[in-house]
Structure formats: structure tokens, C-alpha cells
Amino acid sequence: MCKAFGKHEVLKGVDLDIERGKVNVILGGSGAGKSVLVKHFMLLLRADKGGVWVDGTNVFELGPKELTGFRRKFGMVFQFAALFDSLTVEDNCAFPLREHTSKSQSEIADIVADRLEALGLAGTQKKFPGELSGGMRKRVGLARALVLQPEILIYDEPTTGLDPIATLNVDEMIMSTAERFKVTSVVISHYMASVFRIAQRVSMLRDGLIVACGSPDDFLHSSDEYVHTFVSTAGVTGGASPRQEEEETRPR
Amino acid sequence: MAGSDSQGAPEELSLRQAIMEGVRQAFAPATGMLETVGGHVLLGLKAFAWLPRRPFRAGTYVEAMEYIGFGSLPIVLLVGLFTGMVTALQSVHVFRIFGFDHIVGGTTGVSIAAELGPVLTSLMLAGRVGAGIATELGTMRISEQIDALESMAVDPIQYLVLPRIVAGALMTPILVLLFFIIGMGGAYLVAVTQMGGDEGQFILNFKLMVDFVEVTKGLIKGCIFGFTVALIGCYYGYNASGGGRGVGIATTKAVVTSSVSVLVLDYFVTEVLLVIFPVGH
Ligand SMILES: Nc1ncnc2c1ncn2[C@@H]1O[C@H](COP(=O)(O)OP(=O)(O)OP(=O)(O)O)[C@@H](O)[C@H]1O
Ligand SMILES: [Mg+2]
Numbered sequence: 001m002c003k004a005f006g007k008h009e010v011l012k013g014v015d016l017d018i019e020r021g022k023v024n025v026i027l028g029g030s031g032a033g034k035s036v037l038v039k040h041f042m043l044l045l046r047a048d049k050g051g052v053w054v055d056g057t058n059v060f061e062l063g064p065k066e067l068t069g070f071r072r073k074f075g076m077v078f079q080f081a082a083l084f085d086s087l088t089v090e091d092n093c094a095f096p097l098r099e100h101t102s103k104s105q106s107e108i109a110d111i112v113a114d115r116l117e118a119l120g121l122a123g124t125q126k127k128f129p130g131e132l133s134g135g136m137r138k139r140v141g142l143a144r145a146l147v148l149q150p151e152i153l154i155y156d157e158p159t160t161g162l163d164p165i166a167t168l169n170v171d172e173m174i175m176s177t178a179e180r181f182k183v184t185s186v187v188i189s190h191y192m193a194s195v196f197r198i199a200q201r202v203s204m205l206r207d208g209l210i211v212a213c214g215s216p217d218d219f220l221h222s223s224d225e226y227v228h229t230f231v232s233t234a235g236v237t238g239g240a241s242p243r244q245e246e247e248e249t250r251p252r
Numbered sequence: 253m254a255g256s257d258s259q260g261a262p263e264e265l266s267l268r269q270a271i272m273e274g275v276r277q278a279f280a281p282a283t284g285m286l287e288t289v290g291g292h293v294l295l296g297l298k299a300f301a302w303l304p305r306r307p308f309r310a311g312t313y314v315e316a317m318e319y320i321g322f323g324s325l326p327i328v329l330l331v332g333l334f335t336g337m338v339t340a341l342q343s344v345h346v347f348r349i350f351g352f353d354h355i356v357g358g359t360t361g362v363s364i365a366a367e368l369g370p371v372l373t374s375l376m377l378a379g380r381v382g383a384g385i386a387t388e389l390g391t392m393r394i395s396e397q398i399d400a401l402e403s404m405a406v407d408p409i410q411y412l413v414l415p416r417i418v419a420g421a422l423m424t425p426i427l428v429l430l431f432f433i434i435g436m437g438g439a440y441l442v443a444v445t446q447m448g449g450d451e452g453q454f455i456l457n458f459k460l461m462v463d464f465v466e467v468t469k470g471l472i473k474g475c476i477f478g479f480t481v482a483l484i485g486c487y488y489g490y491n492a493s494g495g496g497r498g499v500g501i502a503t504t505k506a507v508v509t510s511s512v513s514v515l516v517l518d519y520f521v522t523e524v525l526l527v528i529f530p531v532g533h
Contacts, residue, residue, distance in 0.1 A: 039399065042402075042403055043402075044399045044402055044403060064407075067405075068405045068407070069405070070405075071402070071403065071404070071405035072405045074403060075403075076400070076403040078396050078399065078400060078403075079396075080395065080396060082395060082396035082397050082399060082400040083397070083400075084392075084397055084400070085391075085395075085397070095404065096404045099307075099404065099405070099406055100404075100405065
């Protein structure tokens with residue numbers, strides 16, 4: 001898949017498989033085109049060349065009517081939350097439910113309160129996005145993406161700008177949703193500790209190409225210098241996952 | 253041989269490229285304008301394609317109508333009042349020279365009903381509603397709120413654009429009518445109360461010259477201009493890019509383009525209306 005904005009080629013032939021029911025993490029430097037890449041998955045952007053296949057159908061060949069149904073399978077957490085700033089937190093989270101289900105107002109209010117509570121946002125229902133901090137907004141965006149229980153969830157840097165405890169909380173949420181509802185997750189992340197906590201598959205985007213792809217272990221022991229430098233910061237941030245620590249200590 | 257060939261070919265190519273580039277640049281304003289006009293038409297068509305389709309979302313229409321109609325009321329009434337007053341003031345002074353000042357009720361009525369009412373109302377709307385819509389949609393675009401709508405399987409053209417252009421087309425004629433009514437009130441105040449003109453003559457000439465057709469012309473113009481202003485605001489907002497500065501540019505373009513469009517369209521619509529409703533029918 002290729003995508004250019006004017007003369008600026010962002011994606012130069014990306015070839016990436018996302019595994020169903022797993023947590024797929026996409027890594028890459030700032031400006032590598034990760035956000036641009038995931039926006040193609042649900043046709044928020046149209047590629048110049050190539051396609052995106054979901055369950056055997058090419059997304060770019062969908063008609064407008066099929067597209068609506070298709071997009072309902074997705075949930076997306078935007079990098080900058082993208083909350084509707086004319087609506088309250090509650091209305092933001094209720095928006096997909098009001099659009100796509102026939103639930104009563106009180107049922108919707110219950111679901112929303114439940115999701116907000118799980119993300120540590122209880123009591124913010126009546127506030128407007130402008131009154132929240134960046135991290136809170138991000139979690140509201142997460143709640144909004146989760147209310148419809150989509151099959152495929154795309155998280156664009158869900159934990160950037162969150163404190164370590166909130167990060168842990170969100171990571172756990174990503175993992176538990178993945179397990180409980182058998183959703184396919186695509187996570188963009190910079191925070192190595194959390195990557196190795198949640199990832200089942202990791203891909204690295206660089207210069208508009210996928211340069212590496214594999215299990216988190218493959219990544220840790222990668223011979224590619226760029227990947228190695230990128231990943232080795234995990235040690236620096238000091239939050240390597242229990243899973244990976246076990247594996248590393250056992251042979252010694 | 254080979255050397256001269258390989259030298260000649262790229263030069264020829266670059267010459268041709270240079271010519272093409274020159275031609276392209278010479279026509280750039282024209283093609284750019286065609287592209288913009290085409291973009292507006294396309295956006296309008298896409299929006300109206302959604303009109304008969306579910307879900308209808310009555311709430312979005314009510315909100316847009318309230319913003320465009322109710323929100324513009326104070327400014328339209330104020331401008332209407334003073335337009336009527338100043339038109340009457342000028343007319344009385346000029347017509348008095350020829351002893352014609354009794355017809356002021358009629359002349360003011362005609363000019364406000366068919367011309368000043370729709371044009372000034374729409375210019376006010378270009379500043380208020382055109383700018384407001386462009387800023388709102390532009391902000392939604394750059395903060396990815398429009399992407400978020402799409403990601404939740406809601407069509408942003410149906411959700412954001414359609415209610416605004418429908419509200420523009422429906423609310424502006426009402427504002428034009430109110431402009432006309434309060435403008436005539438202002439004219440009466442100046443011509444009769446202040447300048448001591450004859451009340452009976454004022455009303456008689458008003459009834460003689462201003463008929464249903466003149467008012468209808470104004471309402472038709474209001475409908476067309478209101479639609480245009482809202483569509484242009486939506487177009488520039490919806491296609492905004494490049495951060496806060498991009499939104500600023502979108503807003504400026506929306507205001508300038510919609511003001512100019514109203515004045516240019518006014519001429520052509522007047523021509524057409526004169527064919528449909530000939531003077532002296
Ligand atoms: N709408 C757009 N128009 C023009 N260029 C764009 C647009 N969106 C993205 N780009 C360009 O595409 C490149 C990749 O952007 P992208 O947002 O995907 O980066 P990223 O990998 O998500 O970075 P980060 O980690 O900082 O979020 C950037 O160089 C950016 O300038
Ligand atoms: Mg990004």
C-alpha cells in the first residue's frame with residue numbers, strides 16, 4: 001500500500017498482516033506514518049496504490065452503503081482523542097450507542113457510567129472535553145471506542161501522556177477487552193514497557209515500509225540495528241514485562 | 253553521435269516540460285476556480301443525496317436553524333431598521349427637490365423588498381454564519397472530529413453539511429421578510445414621524461408599488477443566497493487543513509467568497525426573476 005500527500009510520500013509500499021484476535025503493536029519513529037497507516041484500515045484515508053483486506057474484502061472497493069456497516073465493526077481511539085467539543089463527556093460516549101442501537105436513554109447512561117468508571121473517570125459525565133486534561137480526554141476517547149464492543153479496535157497511542165498508573169490501567173483494559181470479547185487490537189505505541197506488556201505481535205514501520213515483524217521476543221533479539229536501538233530503551237525505562245523477565249532469567 | 257543524442261534528449265524534454273509548466277501556471281487560476289466551483293457543486297449534491305435517507309436526525313436541523321435563523325435575528329433586525337431609515341432619509345431629501353417626496357413609501361418598499369433586504373441580510377449572514385460554519389467545521393476537521401464521526405459509521409456530510417445548507421435555505425427568507433418589515437417601520441419613522449410626510453400618501457404609495465411579486469422576489473433571493481452562504485462555509489470548513497492557521501484561512505476564504513458570490517449571484521438572479529416576473533405585469 002502506498003500513500004503520498006502531494007509530493008511527500010509517507011507510505012511507500014507497506015505490507016502488513018494483522019492477526020485476528022491478537023494484540024498487534026505497530027512501532028515507528030515520530031512522523032513515520034503510523035497514524036496515516038491505521039487510518040487506511042477503516043477508509044478514513046484512501047491509498048494511492050494497494051488495498052486493505054478485512055475478512056477477504058478489499059476495503060477500498062466497498063460501496064457507501066456497505067461502508068457504513070463495515071465501519072461499525074471498528075472502534076478507533078484517536079491520537080488526540082478527537083472528542084466532539086460541543087458535547088459533554090457523557091454525550092460523547094453515548095454518541096455511537098444513540099446512532100447505532102435502539103437502547104433507552106437510561107440503559108445508555110448506565111453503560112456509559114460503567115465504562116467511565118472502569119477508566120477512572122467517574123463523575124465527569126457532565127463536563128465538556130475542553131475542561132478535561134489531555135490524559136482524561138484520551139481515556140474518554142477510549143471509552144467512546146469501547147461502548148459498541150467492536151470486533152476490531154485501533155488504538156493510536158492510547159497511553160502517551162498518561163501517568164504510569166493510568167498507563168498500566170489502560171494496558172490492562174486493552175488486554176482484557178482483547179481476551180474477553182475476542183477482539184482484534186491494533187495498538188500504536190512508543191512506550192516500550194507497555195509494548196512488551198501487551199503485545200503478541202510487533203511490527204516496525206520505518207521510511208514508509210514495514211522493516212520488521214514478529215513476536216515481541218523476535219524483536220528483543222533482533223539483529224537489525226534500528227530495531228535494536230528502538231527496543232533497547234525498554235531496559236532504560238525499566239519496565240520490562242514479567243513475561244519477558246522470566247524468559248530472560250531462566251537460562252542464566 | 254551518441255553523446256549529442258544523450259545531451260539533446262533531456263534538453264528537449266526540459267524545454268517541453270518548461271512550456272507545459274508555463275501553460276499550466278498561466279491557466280492555474282482558471283483551473284483552480286473550476287476545481288473550487290466543482291467542489292462546491294459536488295458537496296451540495298452529496299449532501300442532498302442524503303436528504304431522503306435515514307436516519308433523518310431532526311435534532312441536527314433544529315440546531316442549525318436555531319443558529320442560523322434565531323442567532324442572526326438581532327443583527328438582521330438592527331441592520332434592517334437602519335437601512336430603512338437611511339433609505340427613506342436620502343429619498344425624502346432628493347425627491348423633495350422635484351416635489352415627489354410623497355412616493356417615498358413606495359420606492360423605499362421596492363428597493364428593500366427586492367434588493368436591499370436579501371442582499372444585506374445575506375452579507376450579514378456571510379460574516380456571521382459563513383464564518384461560523386467554516387470555523388466550526390474547520391476545527392472539527394483538523395482535530396480529527398470529522399474522522400471520528402466517520403470512524404463511528406456516521407457520514408459527516410449528512411450529519412454536518414446537510415442540516416446547515418437546508419437551514420440556510422429555509423431560514424434566510426424568513427430573515428429577509430423580517431428585514432423588510434422592520435425596514436419599512438424605520439422608513440415610516442423617518443419619512444412620516446421625523447420629516448413630517450403625509451401618512452396616508454406613504455401607505456398608499458407603498459401599497460401601489462410593493463406587491464406580492466416584489467416580496468416574493470426577495471424571498472427567492474434569500475433562499476438562494478442563504479443556501480450559497482451556508483454551502484461555501486461548509487466547503488471551506490470541511491476541506492480545511494493545516495492547523496489553526498488553516499482554519500483561519502478557511503474562515504477568511506469562506507467570508508470573502510460568500511460575500512462576493514452573493515453580490516455576483518444577485519445580478520444573475522435578478523435577470524432571471526425579471527424574465528419570470530416582467531415589470532408592469
Ligand atoms: N493530512 C495530511 N496532509 C499532509 N501530510 C500529512 C497529513 N497527515 C500526515 N501527514 C504527514 O505524514 C507523515 C506521517 O504522519 P503520522 O501522523 O502518520 O506520523 P506518526 O507516525 O503517527 O507520528 P507520531 O508518532 O508523532 O504520531 C508526517 O510527516 C506528516 O507530515
Ligand atoms: Mg501518530
